[in-house]
Amino acid sequence: MSATTTAPAPKSGGFSLGRLLLEGRAFFALIAIIAVFSALSPNYFTVSNFLIMSSQVAIYGILSVGMLLVILNGGIDLSVGSILALCGVCAGAMMQGVELPWAGVILYPPVWAVVVLTVAIGALVGALNGVLVAFFKVPPFVATLGVMYVARGVALLMTNGLTYNNLRGSEALGNTGFNWLGFNRLWGIPISVIVLAVVAVLAGLMLSRSAFGRWLYASGGNERAAELSGVPTRLVKITVYTVSGALAAVAGLVLASQLTSAGPTAGTTYELTAIAAVVIGGAALTGGRGGVRGTMLGAFVIGFLSAGLVIIGVSSYWQTVFTGAVIVLAVLMNSIQYGRGGRKT
Amino acid sequence: MTRQTQGNPDAREVVLAARNVAKSYGNVHALKGVNFDIHRGQVTTLFGENGAGKSTLMKILSGVIRPTAGQIILDGRPVVFANANEARDRGISIIHQELSLTPNLSVRDNIFMGRELRGPLGVDFAEEERQVHALMEELEEEIDPLTPVEELRLGQQQIVEIARALSVDSRILIMDEPTSALSASEVEVLFKVIRDLTARGVSIVYISHHLEEALTITDHAVVLRDGTMTANAPRADIDLDWIVRNMVGENYDLGSPPDSHRRGVALSIRNLSVPDATGKDLVRGLSLDLRAGEIVCIYGLMGAGRTELLETCAGRLRATGGEIVLEGQEISHLSIAERIARGLALVPEDRQRDGLVQTMSVGQNLSLASIRRFTRGLFTSSRAEKALIDDSIRSVTVKTSGGGAPIGSLSGGNQQKVVIGKMLATKPRVIMLDEPSRGIDIGAKAEVFRLLAQGARQGLAVLYSTSEVGECLSVAHRIIVMHKGRISAEFDCTVSKEKIMAASGESVAA
Ligand SMILES: Nc1ncnc2c1ncn2[C@@H]1O[C@H](COP(=O)(O)OP(=O)(O)OP(=O)(O)O)[C@@H](O)[C@H]1O
Numbered sequence: 123m124s125a126t127t128t129a130p131a132p133k134s135g136g137f138s139l140g141r142l143l144l145e146g147r148a149f150f151a152l153i154a155i156i157a158v159f160s161a162l163s164p165n166y167f168t169v170s171n172f173l174i175m176s177s178q179v180a181i182y183g184i185l186s187v188g189m190l191l192v193i194l195n196g197g198i199d200l201s202v203g204s205i206l207a208l209c210g211v212c213a214g215a216m217m218q219g220v221e222l223p224w225a226g227v228i229l230y231p232p233v234w235a236v237v238v239l240t241v242a243i244g245a246l247v248g249a250l251n252g253v254l255v256a257f258f259k260v261p262p263f264v265a266t267l268g269v270m271y272v273a274r275g276v277a278l279l280m281t282n283g284l285t286y287n288n289l290r291g292s293e294a295l296g297n298t299g300f301n302w303l304g305f306n307r308l309w310g311i312p313i314s315v316i317v318l319a320v321v322a323v324l325a326g327l328m329l330s331r332s333a334f335g336r337w338l339y340a341s342g343g344n345e346r347a348a349e350l351s352g353v354p355t356r357l358v359k360i361t362v363y364t365v366s367g368a369l370a371a372v373a374g375l376v377l378a379s380q381l382t383s384a385g386p387t388a389g390t391t392y393e394l395t396a397i398a399a400v401v402i403g404g405a406a407l408t409g410g411r412g413g414v415r416g417t418m419l420g421a422f423v424i425g426f427l428s429a430g431l432v433i434i435g436v437s438s439y440w441q442t443v444f445t446g447a448v449i450v451l452a453v454l455m456n457s458i459q460y461g462r463g464g465r466k467t
Numbered sequence: 468m469t470r471q472t473q474g475n476p477d478a479r480e481v482v483l484a485a486r487n488v489a490k491s492y493g494n495v496h497a498l499k500g501v502n503f504d505i506h507r508g509q510v511t512t513l514f515g516e517n518g519a520g521k522s523t524l525m526k527i528l529s530g531v532i533r534p535t536a537g538q539i540i541l542d543g544r545p546v547v548f549a550n551a552n553e554a555r556d557r558g559i560s561i562i563h564q565e566l567s568l569t570p571n572l573s574v575r576d577n578i579f580m581g582r583e584l585r586g587p588l589g590v591d592f593a594e595e596e597r598q599v600h601a602l603m604e605e606l607e608e609e610i611d612p613l614t615p616v617e618e619l620r621l622g623q624q625q626i627v628e629i630a631r632a633l634s635v636d637s638r639i640l641i642m643d644e645p646t647s648a649l650s651a652s653e654v655e656v657l658f659k660v661i662r663d664l665t666a667r668g669v670s671i672v673y674i675s676h677h678l679e680e681a682l683t684i685t686d687h688a689v690v691l692r693d694g695t696m697t698a699n700a701p702r703a704d705i706d707l708d709w710i711v712r713n714m715v716g717e718n719y720d721l722g723s724p725p726d727s728h729r730r731g732v733a734l735s736i737r738n739l740s741v742p743d744a745t746g747k748d749l750v751r752g753l754s755l756d757l758r759a760g761e762i763v764c765i766y767g768l769m770g771a772g773r774t775e776l777l778e779t780c781a782g783r784l785r786a787t788g789g790e791i792v793l794e795g796q797e798i799s800h801l802s803i804a805e806r807i808a809r810g811l812a813l814v815p816e817d818r819q820r821d822g823l824v825q826t827m828s829v830g831q832n833l834s835l836a837s838i839r840r841f842t843r844g845l846f847t848s849s850r851a852e853k854a855l856i857d858d859s860i861r862s863v864t865v866k867t868s869g870g871g872a873p874i875g876s877l878s879g880g881n882q883q884k885v886v887i888g889k890m891l892a893t894k895p896r897v898i899m900l901d902e903p904s905r906g907i908d909i910g911a912k913a914e915v916f917r918l919l920a921q922g923a924r925q926g927l928a929v930l931y932s933t934s935e936v937g938e939c940l941s942v943a944h945r946i947i948v949m950h951k952g953r954i955s956a957e958f959d960c961t962v963s964k965e966k967i968m969a970a971s972g973e974s975v976a977a
């Protein structure tokens with residue numbers, strides 16, 4: 123009961139260093155990570171390394187934007203890693219040619235069609251999550267856990283456990299260009315990073331400036347009150363899971379393109395990384411609080427930390443330990459911040 | 468009232484006192500050096516406008532928050548409570564203004580949370596249940612100890628909250644608006660319990676915006692205004708005028724209903740039936756016509772079906788039979804959002820559960836139901852939104868440091884005003900208000916009545932549910948009494964209080 127409100131009162135006066143550090147924690151953590159690794163290794167603080175690290179972060183970043191929307195709604199989406207794999211495999215299958223037995227032909231859809239279809243598949247699987255949660259009242263954790271297994275299973279079935287290699291396409295079939303997403307650069311910046319930036323900016327605009335964003339924050343904060351205020355809470359739910367699924371598909375395409383191969387076991391445990399990025403970015407798992415800026419910082423914290431550990435030669439076991447410690451620390455700080463009550467997003 | 472002869476209360480022993488207590492949140496000064504005494508075996512009532520600092524002072528005395536400056540003196544010695552449990556161990560307990568129950572736990576578990584009774588085999592549930600039964604008997608309520616709290620009506624939850632405080636056996640019991648959701652007869656019972664307690668030497672602090680009701684129980688009245696104590700006197704020296712004068716500095720008259728300008732039927736309810744979870748009808752074949760420009764009060768006891776009726780009209784609950792017709796169009800199939808868009812708005816009863824989004828700011832809460840009004844194309848216009856928010860803050864007189872303040876920083880009454888303001892901002896043509904005066908001071912109530920009357924003159928239809936007879940008589944053109952899901956009587960505004968209460972099935976106590 124009331125015992126939860128016994129945290130010391132915040133100091134009077136507008137400015138306090140502690141408060142600034144607390145609110146900008148993800149940002150300061152990122153600065154600290156960059157500073158420490160730059161000091162430890164001369165190879166860390168270089169433009170090319172930043173670009174490489176960023177293109178790795180892009181995959182997690184795209185996933186975590188979708189995850190953020192779901193978490194703002196008070197839900198969770200455990201299926202994004204599997205959707206990523208499923209969509210990668212679907213893209214791979216289409217690149218290798220779709221055989222139509224009744225027509226006796228093999229279709230090689232152009233790359234743009236592969237992209238559109240793949241994103242549509244991701245959105246569809248996401249929408250399935252949304253329908254389960256919004257209409258059948260399945261708890262999000264359970265619904266997306268189920269879909270996680272099913273999607274992974276389907277991906278394994280489609281490929282028999284094998285990986286589609288060589289997705290470059292061929293000139294003769296008119297389906298080249300798949301590796302553009304993963305390899306090419308625009309103004310020196312990897313395409314994947316640009317995709318991430320576009321996704322983040324769009325999501326940020328939607329959250330802060332559109333009616334839908336307001337609906338999302340409201341229904342995540344108090345669904346009953348939102349509903350009585352005329353917020354279409356079910357529509358909001360289905361939309362966030364659909365968008366999360368579609369973004370998982372985009373991430374799947376980027377990953378497949380970076381590797382020029384698509385395997386059914388890709389993206390395993392990526393959903394956990396995405397959740398971690400959102401949490402490190404200061405969003406509350408109970409819904410209603412958080413933002414794109416924080417989530418992006420969270421994704422970069424995780425990405426830059428693990429890349430840095432690789433560069434200075436720390437074993438991957440220690441990497442896991444460090445990542446875990448950062449997550450726990452982040453949640454701790456979240457509870458300090460929100461425990462004081464009444465902070466706005 | 469009978470005990471004012473017991474000598475000068477000031478001469479009696481002071482058990483708990485605040486000395487120069489101040490509390491600031493940033494640059495909001497909630498309390499500015501207040502002295503406050505609690506006398507043994509007396510009821511001290513604390514009056515004050517919304518945001519005057521009453522709850523803040525009580526939270527300080529009960530260890531929930533700590534003062535920025537000043538001292539707390541318990542039995543003549545200064546004390547510092549680290550938290551509410553420590554204060555409870557010293558014999559001070561508090562009933563919070565906002566319910567602090569855990570919804571998914573049973574009544575029993577809520578009452579004994581954190582201090583479960585130990586038996587030889589872990590928790591002694593049987594003994595706990597026995598004690599809950601005894602408490603409920605004392606409060607004359609029929610609430611099963613094993614019901615989950617979320618299945619109880621708001622008023623019943625408040626009873627559980629009271630029972631929990633009573634179960635502690637404290638020397639000092641602080642009640643912050645314990646009766647805001649209780650009916651008159653339940654308040655009577657509570658007062659009987661309070662008299663028993665004071666006779667045993669327990670000291671009570673009582674806060675309420677029902678001034679007349681509070682006067683009947685008080686031994687000593689204290690008035691807070693803007694964080695300072697403005698007046699302090701024993702019962703013998705005060706009356707209603709004294710309180711109001713000291714609270715707001717002028718006299719308020721809630722007045723009588725505005726002239727009626729009835730026009731065509733705005734909302735027509737025909738033969739409506741609404742079942743509860745078990746299929747039993749809470750509203751049974753009810754029919755009602757509400758005209759534009761008319762203010763209709765629905766009076767009834769708790770459980771009469773008023774909330775269910777209003778929530779069905781708003782679209783939250785589904786009816787099993789009957790029709791709801793808004794301005795000539797059947798709307799039963801429409802969603803809540805569509806109903807709001809057509810001008811039908813509901814101010815819900817439970818502000819924490821149904822009214823407010825706790826994670827959003829005051830402004831975002833106020834604008835939540837009218838996002839359309841400040842959306843230009845794809846994006847919201849922050850300028851238009853700010854105008855709407857400022858307008859709402861002014862019209863329902865919310866006391867806040869600004870639209871960006873977190874909703875949790877508002878006093879209880881001001882949060883209630885936000886819920887009312889949010890729905891008024893949708894520019895409804897029919898507005899339904901479910902116990903909207905819960906926790907708001909008389910000034911604000913007068914303001915809400917004025918807004919409704921003004922709306923009615925311009926053709927707004929108002930359906931106002933209340934369990935306070937006085938409110939019916941000062942705002943309504945027409946009074947409908949509900950009893951067990953049906954309309955049991957209908958009166959015009961010249962009827963007497965007694966008649967209304969009798970029709971509701973209430974035993975007329977006073
Ligand atoms: N956590 C907080 N942060 C900032 N301001 C606060 C906070 N809590 C209370 N206040 C402010 O302190 C003042 C006093 O609030 P308080 O809750 O004590 O009023 P109250 O007298 O109990 O009013 P009501 O009758 O509406 O319950 C208000 O102006 C309120 O906005």
Ligand SMILES: [Mg+2]
Pocket residue numbers: 521522523564643878879880
């Ligand atoms: Mg209060």
